[in-house]
Amino acid sequence: MPDSSANSSSESAAFLERYPETEAVDVLLADLSGVIRGKRYPVEDLEKVMQDGVAFPASVFMLDTMGHSHDPGGKGFSDGDPDCTAHPLPGSLVPVPWSNTPLAQLLLTFRNAEGDPLYFEPRNILARVLERIRELDLTPVVAFELEFYLLDRERLEGNAPQPPISPLTGLRESGTQVYGMEQVDGFSGLLRDISRACEAQNIPTGAMSAEYAPGQFEINLRHVDDALKAADDCVLFKRAVKGVARRHGHKATFMAKPYPEEAGSGMHMHVSLLDKDGRNVLDGGEDLSSPMLRHAIGGLLDLLPQSMAFLAPNVNSFRRFAPNIFVPVTRSWGFENRSVAMRVPLGPANARRIEHRVAGADANPYLALASMLAGMHHGIVNEIDPGTPHEGNASEKFDTVLPMRPRRAIEKMRRSKILPDYLGADYPSLYAECKEAEYDEFDWLISPQEYEWYLQTD
Known part of the structure; x- marks a missing residue:
């Protein structure tokens, strides 16, 4: 991996020269569910963070929406929850204008113990497809x-x-x-x-x-x-x-x-x-x-x-x-048609x-x-x-091939022979394990509607 410490040092020095009042820096990542997680460091640690990176457990990318770890693929409790190194993305050091405290923030990307991009980090998955x-x-x-x-x-x-x-x-x-x-x-x-x-x-x-x-x-x-x-x-x-x-x-x-x-x-x-x-x-x-x-x-x-x-x-x-509300519910495409899944806007x-x-x-x-x-x-x-581009309303009723419930969508993804080739051989399974555990937790909760419907039938 090339040594970028000189560039990191230059970036942090230039930032602090422009924003000398900065008190702390937030180091950020977006997990599997798109939730932003991270740590806040005092500004005195900025130079070290920029040069050496920071330690995070790799399992942070295997959390559900509520931040719970379900040990998918044995990543979490089973493997001892090991750390990996997260490095700042060059050019991502910026101020946080809405904060009452003068803050900076930067985005992280992760590498494993061998120095290779962490394969189940969502950003690295996109990089592989790209x-x-x-x-x-x-x-x-x-x-x-x-x-x-x-x-x-x-x-x-x-x-x-x-x-x-x-x-x-x-x-x-x-x-x-x-x-x-x-x-x-x-x-x-x-x-x-x-x-x-x-x-x-x-x-x-x-x-x-x-x-x-x-x-x-x-x-x-x-x-x-x-x-x-x-x-x-x-x-x-x-x-x-x-x-x-x-x-x-x-x-x-x-x-x-x-x-x-x-x-x-x-x-x-x-x-x-x-x-x-x-x-x-x-x-x-x-x-x-x-x-x-x-x-x-x-x-x-x-x-x-x-x-x-x-x-x-x-x-x-x-x-x-749902049908007829400009949200696609069919495998469809067309020109300048907002009812289809894949729209080709007109213009130059x-x-x-x-x-x-x-x-x-x-x-x-x-x-x-x-x-x-x-x-x-x-x-x-x-x-x-x-096939033929769709004209008129393409979303009058649901396409029966599209999985319009969470578990059906997970099952379709699990059975895919194509997605693993792009995203990583076991990533769809890891994602599915995490989401299925989240759905299990959701299903276990008793909603007000459940009391309204079923208490009266007792």
Whole structure:
């Protein structure tokens, strides 16, 4: 492994010269469930952290959503929970603008005892899939767009969320005003601070809009030609939104379906592919599609049932899927059609891209993007035909092949012969063990509905 200590020392010195008031630094990772975990070090330790890295148990990437370890594949209790070394990602040292205490943060990537990338770290899984794409002399250009809800910090009975009170009107948000500018104006200070925080952290944001439910917004991240950075940005964007919302007295959530009767929150992924000369191979010229575009979509649709466990990782994730609400429920594709799973937006031919519309906002960006790039590679190398593009509503009823329940999705993934080749031979099994244990815990809980239904039948 090359010695990067000189560069690390230079990066930390330059940072502290610009932000001398910094008191501490947060070292961060996104685990299997996309939950950000880490440690906080006093700023006096920054130089050592940058040069030597920090120790973490490798099992941190095998925790469920609640942070519980279930010893999947014997990783945790059975193997003694050994440490590995986590190293800062170059260029990730940035300030934390929403913190009351002057803080810095940086992202980590992990190596095992032999110095090799830790194979079940989600970021390293994406890196392996990306290498397969690069073997075709192709470079993905990636953008995420995420929906999220602002919530009142006061909960309703049963811990249910409620929309926030608009700083503009003094009234609680209600109704659906998609693209409503009054909603954007009402939370303009918060949205402005999100944009400024992202700018300070080198996260490239673009358009922001009100979405289909009270307190729901969408912010787009700009296209970048580094897929790993795009996923890093997505992870850190979520942290920034939550931090800024807290500063403004609200809670932000990327939960897929916080309200049963309102729209869910998605994480749409946009990908185009450049060849070694910088030409977009999805560009069909005067035709709307190139053979490469069709084959990539064919592979995505072929792997979609096997990938649902990554795209909808939680019990709540599957509540987002329903017919006729612009959330895909079929293996479908089409041009400028928001009811399909794989949409091809119209516009300049040289900007032709695939928009993957299935993932929820609660998905791990590394694993979701890894599954998308795996599907595109699979389709390109096997020249898979996606069939006829769909016109009209593609989501009138559920596709029976798509697993629309958590355990069915896990079973589809377990039976996959293709995903292990891309993600790692045993990674789908490790992921499945972790998630199945989480679902078992969830099923063991007694809900208020259970008392309402079954006490009266006694």
